[in-house]
Amino acid sequence: MKKRSAGRKALYVILIVYAIITVIPFLWALSSSFKTLGEIVSGSINFIPKDFTLDNYKQIFTREPLFGRWLFNSLFIATIGTLLNLLFNSMAGYALARLSFPGKKSIFLMILAVLMIPFQVTLIPNFLILKELGWLNSYQGMIIPGAVNATFIFMMRQFFINFPKEVEEAAAIDGLGRFGTFFRIVLPLAKPALAAQTIFVFMAFWNDFMRPLIILSDQDMFTLPLGLNSFKGQFISFWNYIMAASMVFTLPILVLYAFFNRYFVKGIKFTGDK
Amino acid sequence: MKRKKWLSAFGLSSLLLTTILSGCGNEENSSSGKTEIVLSGWGGNPTEQKLLNEVLADFEKEHPHIDVKLNTISDQYMDVLKTRLIGGTAADVFYLDAFEAPALIETGAVEPLNKYVTEDFDLDDFEKPMLDAFKNDEELYGLPKDYSTLALFYNKKMFKEAGIKEPPKTWEEMEKIAIKLTDHEKQVYGLGMLPQIERMYYMAESRGGEVITDGRATFADDKVVDAIQPVVDMHVKDKTAASPSEVGAGQSAGEMFGRGKAAMVMEGNWNIPFLEDTFPDLDYGTAELPTVNGKKGTMSFTVGYAMNAESEHKKESWELIQYLTGKEGMEKWTSKGFALPTRKSVAAELGYDSDELRGSLVSGAEYATVWQDGPTLPIVMNNFNNQFLSAYLGDRPLKEALKDAEKQANREIKVTE
Amino acid sequence: MKMFSKKERREAGQGYLFLLPALLVLGVFVIAPILYAVFLSFHKVELIGGASYEFRGLDNFMKVTFDDRAIIALKNTAIYVAIVVPTQTFLALVLASSLNAGLKGQKFFRIVYFLPTLTSSAVLTLIFMWMYNQNGLINYVLKFLNLPTYNWIGDPDVALIAIMIMNIWATAPFFMVIYLAALQDIPDSHYEAAELDGAGPIQKFWHITVPNLRPVTSFVVIMGLIGTFQLFDQSYIFSGGSGGPNNSTLTVVLLIYQYAFKTLGTMGYATAIAFMLAIIILVATLLQRKFSKEESLY
Numbered sequence: 001m002k003k004r005s006a007g008r009k010a011l012y013v014i015l016i017v018y019a020i021i022t023v024i025p026f027l028w029a030l031s032s033s034f035k036t037l038g039e040i041v042s043g044s045i046n047f048i049p050k051d052f053t054l055d056n057y058k059q060i061f062t063r064e065p066l067f068g069r070w071l072f073n074s075l076f077i078a079t080i081g082t083l084l085n086l087l088f089n090s091m092a093g094y095a096l097a098r099l100s101f102p103g104k105k106s107i108f109l110m111i112l113a114v115l116m117i118p119f120q121v122t123l124i125p126n127f128l129i130l131k132e133l134g135w136l137n138s139y140q141g142m143i144i145p146g147a148v149n150a151t152f153i154f155m156m157r158q159f160f161i162n163f164p165k166e167v168e169e170a171a172a173i174d175g176l177g178r179f180g181t182f183f184r185i186v187l188p189l190a191k192p193a194l195a196a197q198t199i200f201v202f203m204a205f206w207n208d209f210m211r212p213l214i215i216l217s218d219q220d221m222f223t224l225p226l227g228l229n230s231f232k233g234q235f236i237s238f239w240n241y242i243m244a245a246s247m248v249f250t251l252p253i254l255v256l257y258a259f260f261n262r263y264f265v266k267g268i269k270f271t272g273d274k
Numbered sequence: 275m276k277r278k279k280w281l282s283a284f285g286l287s288s289l290l291l292t293t294i295l296s297g298c299g300n301e302e303n304s305s306s307g308k309t310e311i312v313l314s315g316w317g318g319n320p321t322e323q324k325l326l327n328e329v330l331a332d333f334e335k336e337h338p339h340i341d342v343k344l345n346t347i348s349d350q351y352m353d354v355l356k357t358r359l360i361g362g363t364a365a366d367v368f369y370l371d372a373f374e375a376p377a378l379i380e381t382g383a384v385e386p387l388n389k390y391v392t393e394d395f396d397l398d399d400f401e402k403p404m405l406d407a408f409k410n411d412e413e414l415y416g417l418p419k420d421y422s423t424l425a426l427f428y429n430k431k432m433f434k435e436a437g438i439k440e441p442p443k444t445w446e447e448m449e450k451i452a453i454k455l456t457d458h459e460k461q462v463y464g465l466g467m468l469p470q471i472e473r474m475y476y477m478a479e480s481r482g483g484e485v486i487t488d489g490r491a492t493f494a495d496d497k498v499v500d501a502i503q504p505v506v507d508m509h510v511k512d513k514t515a516a517s518p519s520e521v522g523a524g525q526s527a528g529e530m531f532g533r534g535k536a537a538m539v540m541e542g543n544w545n546i547p548f549l550e551d552t553f554p555d556l557d558y559g560t561a562e563l564p565t566v567n568g569k570k571g572t573m574s575f576t577v578g579y580a581m582n583a584e585s586e587h588k589k590e591s592w593e594l595i596q597y598l599t600g601k602e603g604m605e606k607w608t609s610k611g612f613a614l615p616t617r618k619s620v621a622a623e624l625g626y627d628s629d630e631l632r633g634s635l636v637s638g639a640e641y642a643t644v645w646q647d648g649p650t651l652p653i654v655m656n657n658f659n660n661q662f663l664s665a666y667l668g669d670r671p672l673k674e675a676l677k678d679a680e681k682q683a684n685r686e687i688k689v690t691e
Numbered sequence: 692m693k694m695f696s697k698k699e700r701r702e703a704g705q706g707y708l709f710l711l712p713a714l715l716v717l718g719v720f721v722i723a724p725i726l727y728a729v730f731l732s733f734h735k736v737e738l739i740g741g742a743s744y745e746f747r748g749l750d751n752f753m754k755v756t757f758d759d760r761a762i763i764a765l766k767n768t769a770i771y772v773a774i775v776v777p778t779q780t781f782l783a784l785v786l787a788s789s790l791n792a793g794l795k796g797q798k799f800f801r802i803v804y805f806l807p808t809l810t811s812s813a814v815l816t817l818i819f820m821w822m823y824n825q826n827g828l829i830n831y832v833l834k835f836l837n838l839p840t841y842n843w844i845g846d847p848d849v850a851l852i853a854i855m856i857m858n859i860w861a862t863a864p865f866f867m868v869i870y871l872a873a874l875q876d877i878p879d880s881h882y883e884a885a886e887l888d889g890a891g892p893i894q895k896f897w898h899i900t901v902p903n904l905r906p907v908t909s910f911v912v913i914m915g916l917i918g919t920f921q922l923f924d925q926s927y928i929f930s931g932g933s934g935g936p937n938n939s940t941l942t943v944v945l946l947i948y949q950y951a952f953k954t955l956g957t958m959g960y961a962t963a964i965a966f967m968l969a970i971i972i973l974v975a976t977l978l979q980r981k982f983s984k985e986e987s988l989y
Binding site: 352360377378380381382383517521522525653656659660663667669675681682685689 | 824
Binding site for chain 3: 014018025099101111118144182199
């Protein structure tokens with residue numbers, strides 16, 4: 001179909017080169033997770049382990065009786081937190097993009113402005129508030145403060161701005177109210193943006209380290225990064241275990257991604273002129 | 275509380291607080307009539323962790339009315355501890371590194387211990403420098419749980435191949451044999467060393483200079499510069515010393531040594547179990563650090579147990595500290611050799627002074643410089659290490675780098691005032 | 692005050708209702724802490740051991756002028772921002788358009804390119820530090836290609852560059868994902884119309900793709916600015932928290948962190964620096980808006 005096959009070839013070269021650059025660190029970590037410590041510290045550069053071993057993984061699962069509990073905590077917090085974010089951020093982004101009301105501009109500027117303050121200075125006041133609420137060491141203390149994310153309110157706003165107006169007008173003519181339009185028409189059409197948001201918000205909860213480190217003090221309440229970190233503390237120079245733990249930690253995200261991948265593929269996409 | 279007032283001043287209470295404000299103080303385990311106290315520390319290796327749990331179980335057996343909850347902070351220990359102290363949710367008893375102690379003591383967050391200590395407890399049994407590290411004007415704020423000095427670890431096989439019979443006694447001797455042991459082809463260095471002030475503080479002050487005077491950095495003094503010049507020279511001129519990161523061992527001189535990239539390293543007790551686990555076949559010995567300027571010297575690192583001044587169970591907390599740093603508790607804790615006992619009687623009991631590998635570490639205790647020098651040390655350390663590296667890499671003369679670092683450190687100290 | 696029609700009033704009510712959950716959460720957990728920080732920035736504060744505040748006026752803001760490290764940190768951060776933001780934005784756009792070009796195997800590439808986004812920055816930093824080792828993978832490849840090798844982590848001349856490379860590598864895919872999602876929204880009809888006019892792929896890219904992505908580009912650049920100005924994790928892990936060697940990896944937020952957590956009694960100064968940083972970011976954001984000619988941001 002396309003005539004410019006030279007352009008295509010160039011495109012392929014870019015894609016392949018970048019894919020190699022991307023994948024190497026992972027292969028390296030993956031292969032290390034199957035190596036013995038002796039082989040890792042010997043400093044040789046080989047991607048295929050000389051003495052292939054599954055021992056590192058076995059150690060992680062058998063040494064840590066609480067591993068399952070941590071996994072559950074992480075999944076629970078990240079899932080609920082993500083759902084709340086999807087709803088609240090999209091609602092706020094939509095209001096800022098499509099509705100007109102007094103104070104809209106200042107609210108938007110404020111949401112942008114809070115992003116500019118580094119979290120290191122709000123960490124302690126945040127901790128004090130959670131303490132006053134009695135939410136330390138609890139699920140709600142982990143979920144509610146992160147239930148809204150200014151970054152993604154901003155992102156959703158930028159997406160909704162480009163939205164074809166005709167869709168909403170048609171919905172209004174069909175007698176749908178504002179909420180009906182939003183939930184039944186607008187949100188379903190915003191799937192690609194929502195999919196991106198899902199992955200990023202989930203990731204943010206999943207990887208969050210500093211907040212749980214301060215908020216959670218019970219081993220039972222630990223999330224996976226905290227648990228794995230205490231693991232890391234115990235095996236400070238055991239690169240084989242650390243790499244295996246990192247791989248275990250990354251796996252659930254890969255599964256999640258595999259599931260949402262289809263929303264990024266052209267074809268499911270909507271067009272404004274339905 | 276003043277803090278609460280401010281929060282409400284910002285109109286928070288109107289939002290949510292008032293409804294949910296719950297006075298959740300320290301949890302009292304009322305059902306069993308036991309008092310629960312919380313102990314915070316950083317995690318050790320699994321064997322160490324198990325050992326601590328055993329010691330705590332023994333304590334609970336002897337003190338049936340107390341329940342100890344171990345709360346491990348796995349990373350950024352001091353940040354988390356400080357935040358929890360601010361919020362009033364910190365543990366009753368916590369680990370405190372001597373290096374961090376003076377600044378924290380100044381805030382009033384650490385309970386003074388003089389009033390608890392009895393004759394029976396036998397304070398004189400402790401190695402004095404380690405105990406003094408937790409004192410401020412005769413008032414005691416923590417009890418050292420264990421310590422380690424630095425000793426010279428040397429690779430026996432490499433020494434034999436180079437025809438060296440004995441570990442070096444003086445710094446000059448060490449410089450000489452390091453030349454023989456270095457093999458640039460194979461990326462093997464005579465000495466592996468972290469270019470950090472915490473490893474060479476004793477050297478820096480060996481010619482009469484002071485790193486810190488009255489809370490101000492004074493390490494650009496010629497006496498200090500001359501004293502540590504040999505460290506730079508070994509790296510830049512002789513090229514017989516290197517830092518672990520140069521041979522791909524990150525920040526671990528122990529790994530550099532274990533991989534045979536350094537024939538000698540100056541490391542502490544922690545290196546012994548590490549080498550045993552990671553490089554079980556390595557044939558090595560230890561010796562006291564070579565003398566500098568004819569004087570013996572080494573560093574000593576110690577961690578103590580301290581009590582939260584806001585603890586609601588001070589009596590029970592003291593019982594715990596007393597047990598853990600008492601003869602019985604300390605003997606058990608240090609029995610596996612992960613750390614050295616700060617009580618002389620325990621060290622003698624366990625025979626570490628005559629231990630083949632640990633003997634030289636124990637001998638160092640009496641002349642060691644404890645890694646603690648007042649509340650400004652963290653700032654001084656940060657600025658020193660930051661700039662010393664450029665001299666160590668040969669990018670600029672040592673004097674010049676330290677002058678800059680000193681200036682910056684003092685400005686930073688001024689900022690804190 | 693002008694009168695609102697019934698319809699306008701209803702729409703305003705709906706607007707506030709849509710915003711309510713977000714404002715509630717942000718109010719309690721973000722804005723209130725920021726207000727508290729504002730208060731701190733005018734005081735000398737010691738929060739540990741029964742909080743004590745001492746009003747110091749603008750003292751904390753003036754201190755910056757004689758704090759050499761603050762100047763160095765700002766310089767490092769500015770260099771970092773100036774290089775990383777344009778590079779990662781452009782890279783993200785190119786990668787996203789390539790992935791969207793309908794090539795065979797793009798599903799595979801899409802999964803591969805996502806990998807860095809799906810891994811926590813702590814794990815990534817560990818992996819990279821390991822590859823940056825003196826005899827690690829990167830030097831091995833450089834040696835193989837007969838290029839000079841570096842002590843990536845230890846050498847002040849290259850440490851910041853090492854962090855830049857790592858960060859571009861890790862962040863570009865994040866923005867690529869957002870571009871990719873935005874590309875789905877451009878109606879095919881636009882491209883078809885351009886093809887009828889005889890436009891090639893390059894022209895289509897510049898005349899259709901780029902203009903249509905403007906709101907999203909604005910998001911990407913602003914978030915890039917904020918993210919890079921607030922660089923912390925990587926320089927913290929690389930330097931063990933010191934910002935060394937020779938202050939080469941000292942960033943503004945690392946400095947803020949040191950004053951907030953490492954040194955006692957400097958919380959007020961830390962917050963003052965944080966607000967000055969926020970103002971710098973704000974100015975940079977407004978400048979980018981001016982240059983990007985985006986009409987619909989407000």
